[in-house]
Amino acid sequence: MAKRHTDTGIFDQQWFQQLKPEYKCFWFYICGKCDHAGIWDVNLPLAKFYIGSEKIGGVDDVLKLFEDRIVDLGNDKWYLKKYVSFHHGETLHQNNNFHNSIIKSLEKHGLVEKDKESENDYIVKSEPGDKKIIKKTNYSRKLNRPTLDQVKEYCKERDNDVDAQQFLNHYDSNGWKVGKVTMIDYI
DSSP: OOOOOOOGGGGGOHHHHTSOHHHHHHHHHHHHHSOTTSEEEOOHHHHHHHHTOSOOOOHHHHHHHTTTTEEEEETTEEEETTHHHHHHOSEEETTSHHHHHHHHHHHTTTOEEEOSSOTTEEEEBSSTTOSOBOOOOOTTOOOOOOOHHHHHHHHHHHTOOOOHHHHHHHHHHTTSEETTEEOSOOO
16 A cells, blocks of 8 residues: 655645635545556546545546646546655656656656756656756755855854864865765855
8 A cells, every 4th residue: 555645735725725625635536546656547437436526527627627737648647747746856866766666657658857967867847748847956066165264254153162274174074074965065
């Protein structure tokens, strides 16, 4: 049985507030029934049965209502546009077995493309063939080592008793890491 996270902020979003109760239930139903790549095998009669409402319209009505959130992939498959980025992040890593299965599923529908900056990463698209790519987090950002004067100024602003030279010596000696993670910003 798959376990799903729910965005509790959805109740504060106007688009969701304006939905009739049966469509709110429908949204949660398809979010729970789609696969790990956000693709749902369309079965409106079953959805109506589980929701307990015949008030759900037909395919065209539902797609029109959720036009900014669902893409009809054809062959009775729908794609929840923001599902993957919400559950798995905006960049999928080929060397992660779970991400790899999502990549394969999305590739079938043209919903992912190889990241030009990283040989093992894929970027999730919002629609098939869409050149507009969901914003990617930049993991390759490098730390610009601060100068002694910058650290002194920073310590002066914070009114702390940190010795700037000792600070620089410490982080120079450990490769500018906090634990095992390379520091992105010393501030």
